[in-house]
C-alpha cells in the first residue's frame with residue numbers, strides 16, 4: 001500500500017510540472033474482462049462529411065472520396081467545409097431508437113466518432129468552436145451526450161472515437177511542422193480528450209485512431225485518460241509504440257490464426273466507414289455472423305461499423321443485417337459472449353469457441369455430407385453434446401472415432417430448422433473433466449482441407465505476410481475495395497511445410513493457389529510423406545483483383561493412418577524472385593469438388 005501511495009505522489013508531482021503526466025506502468029490498468037466477454041460492438045462514423053454522402057462536385061466519379069475523408073480527398077477549402085458544417089441537421093436522430101437497434105443487434109458496446117479527422121466535434125466542446133453546438137444553422141443537440149445516455153440506459157457500454165493525430169481544421173499541416181503539431185496536441189487534442197472524459201463519463205473506451213508518432217506524447221495522452229477515467233479502455237492506435245489496453249487490428253482485418261486477447265477487429269458493413277449510399281457492396285448477415293464467430297474463435301472482438309445518414313437514419317439494408325445478426329445471437333449468443341479462443345487446431349467445417357465452463361461450441365458453416373461433424377483432437381470423454389439452437393438441449397449421438405476424435409451426428413430430421421441455421425449451426429459439447437487437446441490438424445475426407453501460409457512452418461528464404469490489398473472494380477472504378485491476402489513468398493531457397501494426421505484412407509487432389517509473375521514460370525512441387533507431385537506454373541498477370549490462379553498439382557492416395565508431412569517448394573528462377581503462394585488444399589476426390 002505504501003508503495004502505491006508513493007507512486008501516486010510521484011505521478012501527481014509530474015502532473016504539476018508539465019500539465020499532463022507521463023503514465024507510470026505501476027499505475028493499475030483497467031479491467032478488460034467486460035470487453036473480452038462482450039465480443040461484439042457497433043462502430044459509428046457520423047459527422048459533417050455525412051451531409052455530402054461521399055460526393056463532391058462530381059469528383060466521386062473519378063476517385064473514391066472515402067466518405068469521411070471527403071474534406072481531404074476532394075481538397076475542400078476551409079470555407080467550403082465550414083459551409084457544409086452549417087448544413088448538418090440530423091433532425092431524425094433519435095438516440096433511444098438507435099440504442100434499441102444496437103441492443104437488438106446483439107451488440108454489447110457502442111463506439112461513435114466524437115471527432116474525426118475533419119476536426120468537427122460532435123459534442124459541445126469548450127476547447128474548439130468548430131462543434132455541433134455552434135456551427136450547424138438549425139441543429140445543436142449534443143449527440144455524444146444524448147447517445148451515451150441512451151446507450152447506457154439500454155445496458156450497453158459506450159465509448160468514443162477520437163482522431164488525435166489528424167485534424168484538418170486545427171492542424172492542416174499533418175504534423176509536418178512539429179511546433180504546430182505540438183501546439184495542436186497541447187491546446188486542442190489533449191484538452192478535448194480531457195473534456196470528453198470529464199463530461200461524458202463514464203466512457204468505457206477511448207478509441208484513438210492514427211497513432212501518435214512520439215512515445216512521450218502517447219504516454220502523456222495515456223496518463224491523461226488514466227487520471228480522469230481509470231476504468232476507460234484505450235486501444236493500441238493511441239500510437240507511440242505503446243499497447244494501450246487492447247490491440248486494434250487493421251481495418252477489416254481478421255488475423256489468419258488466433259492472437260493473444262484482448263484484441264479487436266473493426267469492420268465496415270459496406271466499403272466505407274461513413275454513409276455512402278452509392279456503395280454497391282454490403283456484407284451479408286451470414287458473412288457478419290461467420291466472421292464474428294471466426295474472430296471469437298481466435299480470441300478477439302468484432303467492432304462492426306455502420307454509417308448513419310445525414311438525417312439520423314440508417315439504410316434499410318444495414319438494418320436488415322443488424323436484425324438478422326441479432327436474431328442469430330438471440331439463439332446462439334452463448335457461443336459468442338464470454339467465450340475464449342479454440343483450444344483445438346483449425347477445422348474444415350467452421351471454427352470453435354470455448355466457454356468459461358469448458359463447453360466447446362462448434363460453429364458449423366459447411367455441413368459434412370454424411371451429417372456427422374468430426375470434433376478432432378479431444379483426448380477424453382464427451383459428457384454430452386447438443387444442438388445449441390435446441391431449447392430442450394436434447395443430447396445428440398456422439399461416436400468416438402479412435403482415441404482423440406468424436407463424430408457428432410446431426411439429428412437433421414428431428415431438430416428444428418432454426419437449430420440448423422444456414423449461417424452458423426452451433427453444436428455444444430460438454431467434455432468430461434480432465435480432457436486434453438491434440439492440436440495437430442486432422443485431415444477430413446468429406447470436406448476441403450486448407451493449408452495456408454499462416455499455419456505453415458517456414459524454412460530457408462520463405463517469408464509470409466497478411467497483406468492489405470486495395471483494388472477498384474470494373475463495374476465501378478470510383479469505389480475502392482480492401483482485403484487481406486495470406487501470402488507466402490517462395491523462391492527456390494524456400495520451403496513451406498505442415499504436419500497433419502489421418503484416421504481414414506482416402507485420395508485427395510492437391511490443389512494450390514498461386515501467382516507467378518516471372519516470365520520464366522517455375523515448377524512447383526508438393527512433397528507428401530516423401531512422394532513428390534510436380535506441375536508447371538503459368539505466368540499470371542499482376543492483377544490484384546484476380547490475383548491468384550488455381551492449379552491441381554496431382555492426386556495423392558493416403559492409405560496409412562497417423563501423422564503425415566506435406567511441403568511445397570519451387571525450382572528455377574533467381575533467388576529473391578518469388579512465387580506468391582496463397583495456399584494448398586487437399587480436396588477429397590470422392591466429393592469430386594473439382595471440374596476435371
Ligand code: FHN
Nearest residue numbers: 045068069209210251266273
Ligand atoms: O482514416 C481512418 C478512417 O477514416 C476510419 O476512421 C478508420 C476506422 O478504423 N480508421 C482510419 C483508417 O484506418
